[in-house]
Amino acid sequence: MSLLPKQLYLFYRDGFRSMVVGRTLWKIIAIKLFVIFAVLKFFLFPNYLNKNFNTEHERAGHVLENLTKAP
C-alpha cells in the first residue's frame, strides 16, 4: 500500500476504533439504512411511474392523462 492510502486507511481505522458513543451510533445508522433502503424502498415505496411504465413517453402520457381528467 502506498503512503497516502495507507495513512488514510490508518486514520479511519484508528478513528473508528477509538469511538465510544460512536459505536452505538454506527449501529443505529446501519439498522436505519437497512430499514430505509432494504425494507421501505424495496417493499413499500416503489417508484410508481418507473414500476408501471417502461418509457419516458408512457410516463409523460400517464401524467398528461391525469392532468386532463375532469375534476
Add this chain to the structure above:
Amino acid sequence: MGDQILTTVDWARAQFALTAMYHWIFVPLTLGLSFLIAFFESIYVKTGNEEWKKLTKFWMTIFGINFAIGVATGIIMEFEFGTNWSNYSWMVGDIFGAPLAIEGIFAFFIEATFFAVMFFGWQRASKGFHLFSTWMVAVGSNLSAVWILVANGWMQYPAGMAFNPDKARFEMQNFWEVALSPVAVHKFTHTTSSAFLLASLFVVGVSALFLLQKRHQKMAKRSMVVAAVFGFIASIFVAFTGDEAAFNVAHRQPMKLAAMEGLFVGQEKAPIIAMGIINPNKKAGDNLPAFYQETKIPGLLSLLAYRDFNSFVPGVNDLVFGNTERNIIGAEQRMVTGKIAVAELTRYKLAKKSGDETAAASALAIFNQHKGDLGYGYLISPTQAVPPVAATFYSFHIMVVLGTMFPLIFLLVLYFAFKGTIENQRWLNLICLFSIFLGYVAQQAGWVVAEVGRQPWAIQGLLPVNVANTNIATSNVQITFFIFLAIFTALLLAEIRIILKQIKTGPEA
C-alpha cells in the same frame, strides 16, 4: 375525483407532514450546532486554553449524536415523492432532479472528508487544519440545505420555468430565476437563521441544566455566553428575514397572508391580531364573525404587507370571490380561466394523438393564454382555494410570540452572565431549559405556516395536491404512515436517551 382519492391525498399529506416534521427535529440542531462548535473551537485555537477544547469536544459529541440519528431521514421524503406524489414528482423532475442529486453527492464528500477529520483528527491533524475542517462541516451542512429550500421556495412561487405539454412537465428556463427568486432566498435565510436560533437555545438550555445541577459550571457559563450572543444575533436576523418573508407572502401568496391573520374581509389600515380566538365555523362569504375574541393593532398588517400603514390588504373573501373595486381577481374567476386551460390541454392531447397539427397548435395557443391559472381548473368550488385558517393563524402567532421572546431570554442570559450571577438565577435557568422545547415548537409552527398556509397547492396556483398525488390504495399509505410514525418515534427516543446519557456523563467523557 371521488372520496377515495381525497382520502388517499389526506393520508399522503399526513405522511409527508409527519416525515418532514420529524426530519426537521434533527436538521436545525445540526445546522446551528455546527457553527457553534466552530466558534468554540476557534476560541480554543485562539487562546490555546484546553478547557475550550474540552468544551468543543463535548458539544461535538452532542452534534454527532444528533447527526447520526437524523441522517437519511430526509431520503424517505424522496421515496414518498416517487410513490405517493408521482404526478408532482414527474412534473418537477426537470427542475429539481439534477441539483438535488449533485447536492447529495457534494454533501456526502464534505461529510466523509471533513467529518472524519473533525471527529478523528484531534491527535493527527494540525490545529489549523482541524479548525478548517470544523468550519467546512458547518458551511457544508448549511449548503446542503440550499437546494431543498430553493425547491420549497419554487413550489410557493414557481419562477423561471415553462410548462411543456408534450412531456407534461415544468422545464427550467432560467436557473438564476429559480435559485435566486426572492421566495427561495428568504426561505433559505429565514430557515437557516432559525436553525441557528434553535441550536443556541439548545446550548443555552443544556448549559442551564448544568448550572441548576451545579455541575461543569465554568464550561456551562462559557457555552452560554457564546450561544447567547450567537442566538441573539440569529434572533434579530430571523425577525428581519421573517419580515421579508411576510412581505413576499403578501405579494405572491396573499391567501396565505389572509389566513395567517384570519382576515376575511379586506381592508385599509389592516390590523395585526396580537391575540385572538378564531371562530372555527367561519367560512368564506358568510356573515359570521372571524373571531370570538381578538386584540388588534391597527395598520400593522398593512405595514407588514405593503410597507404602508394605509394600504389595502385583501381578505379571504376578496381572494375567493374577487373584488372589482380593488382589481382583485378571485379564485371564482380564476377557475373559469383554469378550466379553459385544462380543456385546451385536453384538446391539444387529443389533436396530437390524431396527428391534427393545426388543431394542436390552436389548442396550445389558447392553453398558453390561460395556463397561469391551470391549477384553479381542478377546483370544484372557489372556497377550496382557502387553506385551513385556524391552523395557519395559530401557528403563525405561536411562532411570532416565541420568536419575540427568545432574544429577550438571550439578553437576560448575557446580562446575568456578565454580572457574574447567572448560576444563582434559578428561574432564568429553568426558563432556558424549557426554551429548548419552545424552540422546537417555534420551528414546527413555522413549517405549519409555510405548508398548511399554501394549501390546496402543491405548486402555487398550478397544481393542487389532489392532482399531484398518485391514485393508489389508501391502505398502502395508511400502513406506511404508521410504520414511519413508529420508526421516527423510536429514533427520537433513541436520540433523547443517548443525548441525556451524554449530558449526564458531561465533558469528561
